[in-house]
Amino acid sequence: MKIFRKTKLSNEKRAQQLLNNKQYDELIEYLEDKHIDGEMSADTFYFMGKAWCFKANEEKSLVLFNKALELEPEDAKIYTAIGKAYYWMDEDNKAKEFFLKAINYDKSQSEAYIGVADVYENAKEYDEALVWAKKALKYDKDNHNIYNTLGSIYMRMEKYDEAAKVFQKALNIADDVDFLYSNACFVYMMLEEHDKAIEYGAKSIDISPDNSTNHYYYGQALFNKGDFKAAIEAFEKALELESGDDIYIEHLKMAK
Incomplete structure (x- = not known):
């Protein structure tokens, strides 16, 4: 089997498209075919790990993310993905560790900032959570998940007017996400x-x-x-x- 350390997934756009469309089984099949053909790269393992994470198999996703790290040990998005997997496994300390590593490699890694914010929110440290969520917004103003986290923090702080404003911003970006509407409903x-x-x-x-x-x-x-x-x-x-x-x-x- 050929391992290409620096070669990007030749059809990365196709993998991203399948991921965006939530076609996780199709994505896994597509990448496994690449595996059979010997076309392995960090992106192959990364996208396969993302697919398994969305299928709620975080342990399998971690195995794949770590294989991706072996090939690209300074790729911030992989550290962010590992952080998210640990977060969904309720291992907040480990999640925070990997989110911070991601930021160390890429200061503009907005999803890592929002991951740290989520960890602080879980710990009921809402002021700190708000600081990190706003840092995420500095690097990405078009991500509905960032506004959703901001809204969630404001809700917990009982600042419902502020929560309503940011949920509206989230819905202006993504009007087909159910939890944005249910959160707005609550507010x-x-x-x-x-x-x-x-x-x-x-x-x-x-x-x-x-x-x-x-x-x-x-x-x-x-x-x-x-x-x-x-x-x-x-x-x-x-x-x-x-x-x-x-x-x-x-x-x-x-x-x-």
Whole structure:
């Protein structure tokens, strides 16, 4: 098998396209064919690792990311990817370690800054989280995930007006992401703007009807508006998708 240390994946754009389209199985198959043909590079392992990470197999993705690092030990995006894998495995200290390594190799690595912000948010160090999220924004003003993290931090700080503003910015960039609408739904509930909350809750369901959280937030918005019948239907749907959830059960009882 031939290993090309410095050669980029010859069809990197194709791999990125499959990743962007969430065609993870197709991406893995495509890259495994490259493996069989002996066309291996750091990008091959990197994109395959990303695919497995999105398929919620972080341990397998870490194996592949480490192979990528062997070939490109100073590639910041690989360190960022490893940080994200550890983050999703709830290993925040390790995640932070790799995010900081990524920044050490590339000061403009915005996703690494936002990763550090997420770690601080989990630790309830919201002021520090806000600092790192704003650093990410300095390098990338067109990433909806950065605005989403900012919004999440503002929500936890109970700065709901600020949260609403940044969620709107996120939606201006990406209007097809369900969790942006469900987060906006929650914020508008806290601002007691019930019609807006219901509108955004409904949009989150239109985009991702199989996500129980979307139905739950939508149900809360309807409940706050006083539409108990519709709220019951929404909570029942949330329970249908995720049976046994204590919070959903509690809110369903309240609505009845």
